[in-house]
Amino acid sequence: xxxxxxxxxxxxxxxxxxxxxxxxxxxEQAFEQSARASMRERLFAQLYLVMAAAEVSDSGMLAxxxxxxxxxxxxxxxxxxxxxxxxAGEALWHSPSAVGLQLPAxxxxxxxxxxxxxxxxxxxxxxLAALAIEWETIDGSVPLGFSVMEDSASFEQxxxxxxxxxxxxxxxxxxxxxxxxxxxxxxxxxxxxxxxAEVHAIESGAQQGLEQRYPKELQRLTDNINTLLHxxxxxxxxxxxxxxxxxHSLKTPLAVLRGLGDSVGEHSPTLHEQVDRMDHIxxxxxxxxxxxxxxxxxxxxxxxxxxxxxxxxxxxxxRDKGVRVELALQEGVALRGDEGxxxxxxxxxxxxxxxxAAGTIRISASGRGGKLEMTVEDDGxxxxxxxxxxxxxxxxxxxxxxxxxxxxxxxxxxxxxxxGGALAIERSDLGGAAFRVTLPM
Numbered sequence: 001x002x003x004x005x006x007x008x009x010x011x012x013x014x015x016x017x018x019x020x021x022x023x024x025x026x027x028e029q030a031f032e033q034s035a036r037a038s039m040r041e042r043l044f045a046q047l048y049l050v051m052a053a054a055e056v057s058d059s060g061m062l063a064x065x066x067x068x069x070x071x072x073x074x075x076x077x078x079x080x081x082x083x084x085x086x087x088a089g090e091a092l093w094h095s096p097s098a099v100g101l102q103l104p105a106x107x108x109x110x111x112x113x114x115x116x117x118x119x120x121x122x123x124x125x126x127x128l129a130a131l132a133i134e135w136e137t138i139d140g141s142v143p144l145g146f147s148v149m150e151d152s153a154s155f156e157q158x159x160x161x162x163x164x165x166x167x168x169x170x171x172x173x174x175x176x177x178x179x180x181x182x183x184x185x186x187x188x189x190x191x192x193x194x195x196x197a198e199v200h201a202i203e204s205g206a207q208q209g210l211e212q213r214y215p216k217e218l219q220r221l222t223d224n225i226n227t228l229l230h231x232x233x234x235x236x237x238x239x240x241x242x243x244x245x246x247x248h249s250l251k252t253p254l255a256v257l258r259g260l261g262d263s264v265g266e267h268s269p270t271l272h273e274q275v276d277r278m279d280h281i282x283x284x285x286x287x288x289x290x291x292x293x294x295x296x297x298x299x300x301x302x303x304x305x306x307x308x309x310x311x312x313x314x315x316x317x318x319r320d321k322g323v324r325v326e327l328a329l330q331e332g333v334a335l336r337g338d339e340g341x342x343x344x345x346x347x348x349x350x351x352x353x354x355x356x357a358a359g360t361i362r363i364s365a366s367g368r369g370g371k372l373e374m375t376v377e378d379d380g381x382x383x384x385x386x387x388x389x390x391x392x393x394x395x396x397x398x399x400x401x402x403x404x405x406x407x408x409x410x411x412x413x414x415x416x417x418x419x420g421g422a423l424a425i426e427r428s429d430l431g432g433a434a435f436r437v438t439l440p441m
Contacts, residue, residue: 079151
């Protein structure tokens with residue numbers, strides 16, 4: 001779907017174009033009717049001049065002067081022609097301008113009314129004005145038909161100039177109106193662009209809510225968004241505080257049970273084992289419940305500083321192993337989510353790599369297609385593909401001699417699932433395991 005600006009602009013342009021076209025057609029029709037009426041008046045004026053110049057004797061003989069008042073009637077091929085005929089259509093006289101032309105016959109009887117039409121003659125378009133009268137003489141009346149024709153070229157030129165001027169002005173007006181409409185639209189939609197900019201600022205972590213004042217049509221929406229954001233922040237804070245309180249409250253009973261374990265004799269190892277198991281289960285469930293998950297409104301977390309901070313700690317813990325770390329992190333790659341989740345995810349993967357690596361660890365990450373792809377590899381013994389799913393189960397350790405509780409990788413799996421990502425365990429070209437993580441950016 002196109003943008004609001006595009007939709008309104010397209011609709012406005014269509015409405016404006018339709019209105020301009022209809023207005024132009026209406027004005028053109030009105031001007032053409034006015035021009036035809038003017039042509040009619042001019043031709044009948046010429047016709048009446050011809051009638052005024054005509055003389056009919058008492059015997060009914062027609063006589064015309066040697067020179068006419070209209071010079072164009074005396075110029076051959078001028079485009080203005082006059083003709084006088086009898087009721088049979090036979091020409092009694094025609095203007096000198098019609099020399100060599102066979103002028104069309106006018107209607108034999110117009111009923112004494114003016115007759116005006118447009119016709120085709122001699123390969124061109126002409127306007128014809130005609131009038132049939134009874135010329136009174138002493139001996140009676142003589143029926144005569146007067147007609148005047150004029151080439152429509154001047155009329156068409158006039159209409160062409162008018163159309164050019166009309167469409168030019170209307171086109172300019174339409175462009176000006178469209179620009180004014182776009183300016184008004186930009187001003188009217190400015191609050192929506194401001195909302196989008198503030199939401200982007202919230203996503204980037206620059207602010208915590210929508211801070212600008214908005215028109216009443218948007219005020220309820222922005223207020224609801226702010227309420228939702230504040231509610232989410234407050235709920236997350238209460239949730240984390242409740243988890244912290246739960247963990248703190250469980251420490252004392254577990255410590256008491258662990259202290260009593262030495263006084264139960266032969267059942268002491270079993271009691272210690274079960275207390276440790278309870279402690280591990282509690283820690284796992286607390287970590288799992290504390291996973292915030294992906295949030296579109298969370299600030300993007302750069303990956304490199306977190307990796308470097310964790311490596312600084314782990315290299316101190318595993319100083320005796322002398323592990324060499326290769327980093328291949330794309331510049332600026334980041335994850336939109338909770339910092340605690342990112343620390344937990346990377347911490348478990350890196351701790352696992354340091355634990356099993358023989359001497360080399362490789363960490364790579366890149367962003368492509370809206371996804372973060374991260375790989376942690378080592379040159380250790382690796383993981384059998386048949387056991388890849390097994391190590392992701394809580395409490396499972398492939399090597400019981402290696403320290404650990406078996407909840408690190410399941411925790412990694414849960415965090416990745418909470419973010420809508422995927423985890424794959426493969427064989428690295430270093431010889432050990434390769435943990436490939438794909439997360440939405």
